[in-house]
Amino acid sequence: MVKLKDLTKNKGLLSGGHRLCQGCGASVIVHQALQVVENPVVIAVATGCLEVSTTIYPFTAWRTSFIHNAFENAASTLSGVETAYRSLKKQGKLAADYNFIAFGGDGGTYDIGFQALSGAMERGHRLLYICYDNGAYMNTGIQRSSATPWGANTTTSPVGKVIPGKKQYRKELTEIIAAHNVPYVAQASPYHWKDFSRKVKKALEVAGPSFINVLSVCPRGWRTAENKGMEITKIAVETNVWPLYEIEDGEYHITYKPKKARPVIEWLKPQGRFKHLFAEANTGMVEQIQQHVNRRWQKLLKLSGQAQ
Amino acid sequence: MSEQIALTGNEALALAMKQINPDVVAAYPITPQTEVVQLFSQFVADGVVDTEFVTVESEHSAMSATVGASAGGARAMTATSANGLALMWEIVYIAASTRLPIVMPVVNRALSGPINIHCDHSDAMGARDSGWLQLFGENAQAAYDNVIQALRIAEHRDVMLPVMVNMDGFIISHAVENIKPLADQDIRDFIGEYQPAYSLLDPDQTTTYGPLDLQDFYFEHKRQQVDGLEHALEVVLDIGREFYQLTGRDYGYFEKYRLDDAEIALIGLASTMGTAREAVNNLRKEGIKAGLINLRLFRPFPVQALREALQDIKVLGVMDRADTFSLNGGPLFGEIRNTLFDFGNKLKIVNYIYGLGGRDINLSDLEGIFRQLLEVKENGKVKQLVNYYGVRE
Numbered sequence A: 001m002v003k004l005k006d007l008t009k010n011k012g013l014l015s016g017g018h019r020l021c022q023g024c025g026a027s028v029i030v031h032q033a034l035q036v037v038e039n040p041v042v043i044a045v046a047t048g049c050l051e052v053s054t055t056i057y058p059f060t061a062w063r064t065s066f067i068h069n070a071f072e073n074a075a076s077t078l079s080g081v082e083t084a085y086r087s088l089k090k091q092g093k094l095a096a097d098y099n100f101i102a103f104g105g106d107g108g109t110y111d112i113g114f115q116a117l118s119g120a121m122e123r124g125h126r127l128l129y130i131c132y133d134n135g136a137y138m139n140t141g142i143q144r145s146s147a148t149p150w151g152a153n154t155t156t157s158p159v160g161k162v163i164p165g166k167k168q169y170r171k172e173l174t175e176i177i178a179a180h181n182v183p184y185v186a187q188a189s190p191y192h193w194k195d196f197s198r199k200v201k202k203a204l205e206v207a208g209p210s211f212i213n214v215l216s217v218c219p220r221g222w223r224t225a226e227n228k229g230m231e232i233t234k235i236a237v238e239t240n241v242w243p244l245y246e247i248e249d250g251e252y253h254i255t256y257k258p259k260k261a262r263p264v265i266e267w268l269k270p271q272g273r274f275k276h277l278f279a280e281a282n283t284g285m286v287e288q289i290q291q292h293v294n295r296r297w298q299k300l301l302k303l304s305g306q307a308q
Numbered sequence B: 001m002s003e004q005i006a007l008t009g010n011e012a013l014a015l016a017m018k019q020i021n022p023d024v025v026a027a028y029p030i031t032p033q034t035e036v037v038q039l040f041s042q043f044v045a046d047g048v049v050d051t052e053f054v055t056v057e058s059e060h061s062a063m064s065a066t067v068g069a070s071a072g073g074a075r076a077m078t079a080t081s082a083n084g085l086a087l088m089w090e091i092v093y094i095a096a097s098t099r100l101p102i103v104m105p106v107v108n109r110a111l112s113g114p115i116n117i118h119c120d121h122s123d124a125m126g127a128r129d130s131g132w133l134q135l136f137g138e139n140a141q142a143a144y145d146n147v148i149q150a151l152r153i154a155e156h157r158d159v160m161l162p163v164m165v166n167m168d169g170f171i172i173s174h175a176v177e178n179i180k181p182l183a184d185q186d187i188r189d190f191i192g193e194y195q196p197a198y199s200l201l202d203p204d205q206t207t208t209y210g211p212l213d214l215q216d217f218y219f220e221h222k223r224q225q226v227d228g229l230e231h232a233l234e235v236v237l238d239i240g241r242e243f244y245q246l247t248g249r250d251y252g253y254f255e256k257y258r259l260d261d262a263e264i265a266l267i268g269l270a271s272t273m274g275t276a277r278e279a280v281n282n283l284r285k286e287g288i289k290a291g292l293i294n295l296r297l298f299r300p301f302p303v304q305a306l307r308e309a310l311q312d313i314k315v316l317g318v319m320d321r322a323d324t325f326s327l328n329g330g331p332l333f334g335e336i337r338n339t340l341f342d343f344g345n346k347l348k349i350v351n352y353i354y355g356l357g358g359r360d361i362n363l364s365d366l367e368g369i370f371r372q373l374l375e376v377k378e379n380g381k382v383k384q385l386v387n388y389y390g391v392r393e
């Protein structure tokens, strides 16, 4: 198990000096994930903030082998690397053991990379795909994705005179990946770092594909203070907006249960992207979000055999 | 050398891939390439190759996984046709700029739309500026031989670029021909053990593939790709000579047929040129000085060699099985005119865009085209520069 003391001492596989924004969740997530990796690892990253900020030629922040191919194909690209590994191993051309981890933003994972991800999961490559879900296409300037929450203000679901932000609920990708019958799927948050690193460890241990969806704060896109990211990430879990759970061989298991769920307003209030929800014209939207979160939570309880 | 056997073009391609025994193949079925994927799957299922086969969910993923496998130090191949190549397109460029020595047979088929499954070269021509080398072959033997040589060309340290091996869909892919395959051991010796230049799976050093490359380096890297292609001109000939020693089959940039004293000639790609060779023979019997160039290397374009080969020709017909929609002729025509523009000879050039969507072109068509060239030679006038041949208008 990782200890906090080690975390502070270990210089890690992602060096400082990368160009992600202050307060970005993605680098924290990468750090925490790579802490538990014991073998040499090949990293694949989809086009997006993480990629453009960590490997600007002739520099790289990665102390690992690294491949970026395009926006929508981190999963298929890494499945190729993993297949090369199996082939070379089988033929006795390679001795070392490797791990394979892909990182993609929600755009590169839920949307444009969805097919490649689904294919890689279905085929059974032994790789871990981690989605850092910041709920929009941040790299290109905060456009909505299918992970953007209902009601959020983005540059392609803008708040206007007649439309108050995004009109669709987010897609539940974690469950969709679980429906691929892969051995390990989880949802995590970098605030609950122990829970997250334990999940990464488990994911790397299974003899097949694994997927972890991680909530990733984006101060620019969420319109939140740089120093409040972890706090807001914590509130997401405490309000059941972002439940922490895992699905092992199809069995749902909630890994952290708030003692008493806090109202979603605590999650919405500090974020500028939800500011309009509190305008008089939009009365009822907060309540609608609360209802949706409650429904989702009840469903999760049911799936994990804990329905009240 | 082994004996002559009867194979379809697709079987010949699959056999070449089996004998190469790549570490990884990632491919997706599409007519007319499908048989290659099926046959290869069977080789994998029967354990006659060491290859790990990735049954990807699309061609975009086929090329992506092939790039990943190649970057992982594997000898990696894929194969496709038409819409499959179009779906790969984004990653086709990335494969070249990443300098990965991937070999990909393309069984040429008309690109949609309208949807059609038959032969033309619109698929390959859509990728002509992707930075890949492009080889064409007239028949199954040429396709087989080209795949084997393509591997050496791609992996050559001075080249390090992917190679597309084109073969005409249906006309060649589904027709049975006698071919002379090489013995497994000969191929093993010819291609050698693969030694990747940089591998993601090198335990001694980490490797970065695909970083963001901005204003201060992108241009240099593109220029280096051009460098690789310049070297390829030499490497294609060197490998061709080596292959000749092994097989007695001669491959360069192009085949010249009865060109030395020819006054009128055709230049074109692939199976049509086999028919054109017969047309040349027939015209020669009438005393007409006809010849042809059967172009094998389309990318890079062998400018200097073509200038030399064409220096005494009076009228040249350029056969394009694809259009550019520029209203200025087909892709080969553009290259040829560009090649000969400031060369100072008086050559007259006529473009024939033909055979789109598998429209048949037969011996009498090609003889007719030669007779049109003869007319141009006699009148000194090109009536129509760009001709859509064999279409109802």
Ligand SMILES: Cc1ncc(C[n+]2csc(CCOP(=O)(O)OP(=O)(O)O)c2C)c(N)n1
Pocket: A046, A047, A048, A049, A050, A071, A072, A104, A105, A106, A107, A108, A109, A134, A136, A137, A138, A139, A140, A145
């Ligand atoms: C095929 C393709 N379409 C569009 C783009 C432009 N693009 C680059 S990154 C990006 C958004 C990335 O969003 P996400 O995956 O959520 O990651 P983030 O930027 O939030 O880290 C887009 C639209 C692209 N690079 N390639």
